[in-house]
Amino acid sequence: MLAKLETTEPVLCIDPGIGGTGVAVFRSITKAKSREDAIPPQYTEVFRGASDSSWDDQVYHIGSAVAGISEFWKVRHTIMEFPGLWNTGVSHASAASGDLFKLTFLCGVIAQAVHGYKPILVSPQQWKGQLPKDVVMRRIGLCFPTLELKDHMADAVGMGLWAQGILSL
Amino acid sequence: MPRPFRPHQQAAFAYTLRQRHPALFMEMRLGKTLVAIRRCLLYKPLNPMLGLRVLVVAPGSALQSWKDELQAEGQDEPAALTGERSLRLALLMYANANWFLINREGFLSLPEIAIKAIRNWDAVILDESFIRNPRAKVTKFFLSNFRDCPHRWMLSGTPNHENDMEFWPQLAWLDGQAFGYRTFWDWRAKEWQPDLQGYNWYPLPSTTKTIRDTLAKRVYALRRTDAGAEPTKETIIRILEFPPEIRIAYDTAEKDFVLSNTETTYAIVKYNWLRQLCGGFDATKPLKVWDGKLRELLDLITGELRGIPTVVWFHYNQELLAALNLLIASKIGCAFLYGKQSLAEREGQRQSFQQGKVNVLLVQQAVAQMGMNLDHADTAIYYSQTPSAIATQQTADRMLSLNKKTTLLYIYLLVKDSIDEDLHEALKLKKWSSNLSLVHAIKEAARARQA
Numbered sequence: 308m309l310a311k312l313e314t315t316e317p318v319l320c321i322d323p324g325i326g327g328t329g330v331a332v333f334r335s336i337t338k339a340k341s342r343e344d345a346i347p348p349q350y351t352e353v354f355r356g357a358s359d360s361s362w363d364d365q366v367y368h369i370g371s372a373v374a375g376i377s378e379f380w381k382v383r384h385t386i387m388e389f390p391g392l393w394n395t396g397v398s399h400a401s402a403a404s405g406d407l408f409k410l411t412f413l414c415g416v417i418a419q420a421v422h423g424y425k426p427i428l429v430s431p432q433q434w435k436g437q438l439p440k441d442v443v444m445r446r447i448g449l450c451f452p453t454l455e456l457k458d459h460m461a462d463a464v465g466m467g468l469w470a471q472g473i474l475s476l
Numbered sequence: 477m478p479r480p481f482r483p484h485q486q487a488a489f490a491y492t493l494r495q496r497h498p499a500l501f502m503e504m505r506l507g508k509t510l511v512a513i514r515r516c517l518l519y520k521p522l523n524p525m526l527g528l529r530v531l532v533v534a535p536g537s538a539l540q541s542w543k544d545e546l547q548a549e550g551q552d553e554p555a556a557l558t559g560e561r562s563l564r565l566a567l568l569m570y571a572n573a574n575w576f577l578i579n580r581e582g583f584l585s586l587p588e589i590a591i592k593a594i595r596n597w598d599a600v601i602l603d604e605s606f607i608r609n610p611r612a613k614v615t616k617f618f619l620s621n622f623r624d625c626p627h628r629w630m631l632s633g634t635p636n637h638e639n640d641m642e643f644w645p646q647l648a649w650l651d652g653q654a655f656g657y658r659t660f661w662d663w664r665a666k667e668w669q670p671d672l673q674g675y676n677w678y679p680l681p682s683t684t685k686t687i688r689d690t691l692a693k694r695v696y697a698l699r700r701t702d703a704g705a706e707p708t709k710e711t712i713i714r715i716l717e718f719p720p721e722i723r724i725a726y727d728t729a730e731k732d733f734v735l736s737n738t739e740t741t742y743a744i745v746k747y748n749w750l751r752q753l754c755g756g757f758d759a760t761k762p763l764k765v766w767d768g769k770l771r772e773l774l775d776l777i778t779g780e781l782r783g784i785p786t787v788v789w790f791h792y793n794q795e796l797l798a799a800l801n802l803l804i805a806s807k808i809g810c811a812f813l814y815g816k817q818s819l820a821e822r823e824g825q826r827q828s829f830q831q832g833k834v835n836v837l838l839v840q841q842a843v844a845q846m847g848m849n850l851d852h853a854d855t856a857i858y859y860s861q862t863p864s865a866i867a868t869q870q871t872a873d874r875m876l877s878l879n880k881k882t883t884l885l886y887i888y889l890l891v892k893d894s895i896d897e898d899l900h901e902a903l904k905l906k907k908w909s910s911n912l913s914l915v916h917a918i919k920e921a922a923r924a925r926q927a
Contacts, residue, residue, distance in 0.1 A: 436741030442732055446739075475739040 312427070312470060313337050316383040317349075319421065320470070321373065322462035323387060323413050325362055325406075328354045328369045329463035332380045339471045345450040348467060350380060353459045366413045374420035385426040386466050388434070389414060434469040435462075446474060479548065484703040485511050491696040497650040499630040499695035505851070505876035506703055508631050509545045509603070516599050517549075519627060528574045529595060533618075534603035536579040537848045540823050542603075544849070546575055558819060561585045569594055580606045583617050590621035597625050605632035607649055608642035610660040615645045623652065630695075633873075637866050640679060640687050641668070647694065655686055700876070707876065708883040713900075714776075716768045717892050718753075725765075726753050726894065736760045750895040755795040755860050762794060769795075769859060769889050770802050776857065776887065777808060777836055785829070787837045787853040789871050791860040796838050799859065803836065810836035813843050826850070841871055851877035855885040860896075865903050 312318075315335045322329040331348040339345050354372040356365025377385070390410050418426050435443055443465040444456055450468060468474040481489060485507050492498040492515040500508040521528045532542055532554075539556060546554055554575035557564045564586045568576065578589060588594050600622050607615040622628060628650055636642045644663055647654035657663035667683040670676070679687070691697065700706040718726060729735040735749045738760040752759040756766040777786065790796040793814055803810045811825040811834050822843065829837040830852045837850065841862045844850070853875045862868060875884055890896040 434741075437743035437746075438733060438741045445732065475733075475741045476737075 312384065312386075314384055317380045318384045318386065318467070318470065319373075319377060319380070319382040320348075320463045320466040321385060321387040321417060321426075322459060322466065323369075323390075323410065323417055324459055325365055325369070325409055325413055326355065327459035328373070328413070328417070329457075329459035329461070330354065330373065330376060331460065331463040331467050332376065332382065333467045333470075336384075336467070336470045339473045342450045342473055342476070345468065345471060345473055347451050347454065348464055350376065351454070351457075351460050351464060352376070353457050362409055363412075366409070366416050369413065370416035370420040373417050374422075377421045382421065383424060385421045385424070386470060387414065387417060387426045387428055388462060388466065389428040389430055391430050391432070429466065429469075434466050435474065438474075443474075479510070481510075482507065482703075484698055488696050488698070489515060496626070497628045497630075499632075499646065499650055501630075501632050501635045501691075501695050501697040502703075503698065503700045504633040504870070504873040506633075506698060506700060508633075509542065510549070512601055512629055512631060513545055513549050513551070516601075516627070516629075519598050521598050522596050522626065528598050529576070530574065530599045530601065531576045531578065531589060531595070531597045532601045532603060533578055533580055533582070534601075535606070536581075536819070537844050538603055539577045539579060540819070540826070541849050542575075542577055551575060556819075557582055557586060557589070580604075580614060583614065587617070590617070592624075597622065599627035599629060600625050601629040601631060602649065603631045605630060605635045605642075605646050607645045608635075608637065610645050619645060619648055634866060634869070639677075640684070641677065643687060643691065647690070650694075655683075655690055707880055710883055710885050712885065712887045714772055714887060714889050715892050716772055716889060718768070718894070719766065722753065722766045725758075726750065729753065730895075747895060751860065751899070752792060752794075754891040754894050754896045755790075755792060756798070757792070757794055764794075764798060767798075768891075770798060772889055773799055773857065773859060774802055774806060777803070778806065781855055781857075783835060784855055785832070785835050785837075785853040786855040786857060787829075787839055787850050787875065788857045788859055789839055789841050789861075791841055791862050793840055795859055796840050799838055803838075808836060809834040810838055812838040814838075814840040815843055817843075829853075839871075841867060844871070844874065848874055849877075850874040851880060854880075854882050855887065857887045857889065859889055861888070861899055861903065863899060863903075868903050 313336060318333045318336050320331045320333065330352050332350040333346055334349050335346060337346065354369045356368035360368070376382070390407060440461060444461045447454065447456060447461060447464050447468065450473065454464070456464065465474060488500055488502065488508065488511045492511060498515070500511060502508040516528065516530050519528060534542060539558070543554060543556070552573060554577050555567045555571035555573035557567055557576055557578040564582070565588060568586065568588060578586065583589060602618065607618050609615055630646050630650055632646070635646055641664065644654045644660045648660070655663055655667070657666070664677060667686070668677040668679055671678065725735065729746060729749050733740050733746050736758055740746055749759045753765070756764055756769055758765045773788065788799065790799070796812060796814055800810065800812050811829045813822050813825050817825070825837070826848065828834055829850070832852065837853065856872065856875060862871070872886060888900060890900055
């Protein structure tokens, strides 16, 4: 479905995380032929709840922030990374501690926040394969040399590049 | 003049006389095929008018060894169920042969082998235990068919590649059940426990004992060491270095997933690029960009190994073809085996090496890793290794022979600080921990190297 996503309406890319949810809004998505043609994000941000609040409060804070920008930018399409359980120590430790369930809950809250349309869920493997974060950031830097990337934001912008077909040339 | 049995073959033969459905878990080159053939020849055919009908299911590369063994035993030409489906089916239905050979994937195009009305087999032999995974189609096919065949055989050198769970389907093939359970899933649920993540399963202490006791009673198992047939092996590692420009390209590919302006997001693609670079090829073009390994190979063959029968193993065809061109240009006679040849062509090439007409045999690993006899060679050079511990072991054992007393020499051509070294280390690790994912092992080795 996403391979065919070309739209002149704003698209919101989200990398959900309770410690920080990266978002990037693109005014449209078209398949770019080269990195020079890449459509830059209009808006990027990292949403976090107050660190002294409970995890569920943080989730609802992030959800309402996403609802706000979705409304403000008149977003009509959302691409969201959906978490998976990988056969690695870190992933299993995260699942065992309950973090994966919290993250899944956050995804649900965000999906509800962008009400009125169904978000497009993509797995990390689908959009970035096995690229490490630093490589994703370098590729974003090739497209948008002046874009300042905060932690957690790179994946949201990276998803936008992937949707434009230029994360990997 | 019949070939005499060796003492361990006599013991194996005595075991097969006692068992209706025998399992010979004997390491490679210990002569289990001969035992199986001679025992089957003693079976009373279901239809004496037609004579004995035996189906042998084996990896494609092992079929020729079966033909050779049958010929050596004075048997008529077996019917090889290979090639086009129509031909296979015609052979299956009408060939007047005692022995029928089919490769292990053959059941997909020729499921009729299991139809009793077409062929009522006196015995079905599965060679190189390929029914280890209970989920695999091939396992389901063989476990659900041939149930009233009078004699079901299992031959294997390494029956448990990954873990002891793999014994269940193999014993179930013989007996319809194994370890007291009629289904694998019952057995796993009751006799094994998952780890905390639920991905790996470990046997309960009593399970390990049950497996050992059952195998001790049910199968005939033998290692080369126990048979006194383990030859001395020597390993030499030749470390080569990339020229500076290829080193830079390699490091960039490894770090940034980019090679010659081509990008990828997938680790597996990157690993393939890196491995091909080590062999001297840029996989994105494709183009030969470096000839360090080829020159080293030529130096070895024309120098220290001059006149010594040598098998050179390759993972990629382009490497094999480049080496072939180089040897031809250097006027060195050689034979070669790779996937684009027909089975007959491959056999012709193998024979010319085995008969000593040429001293060098270039082999693409996938075509000869199972069952093929290359015991004319005493030396193997690994131009590139395959990322599979079992395939590596299988290729190494192609040179073994019960009559051989010489030391076997294995030479590995590795590029310094590269995936070649990582893969070599990972394959050594996998020998010790068969459950270790090779990809993880490579990643760990690469991380350690980069650190």
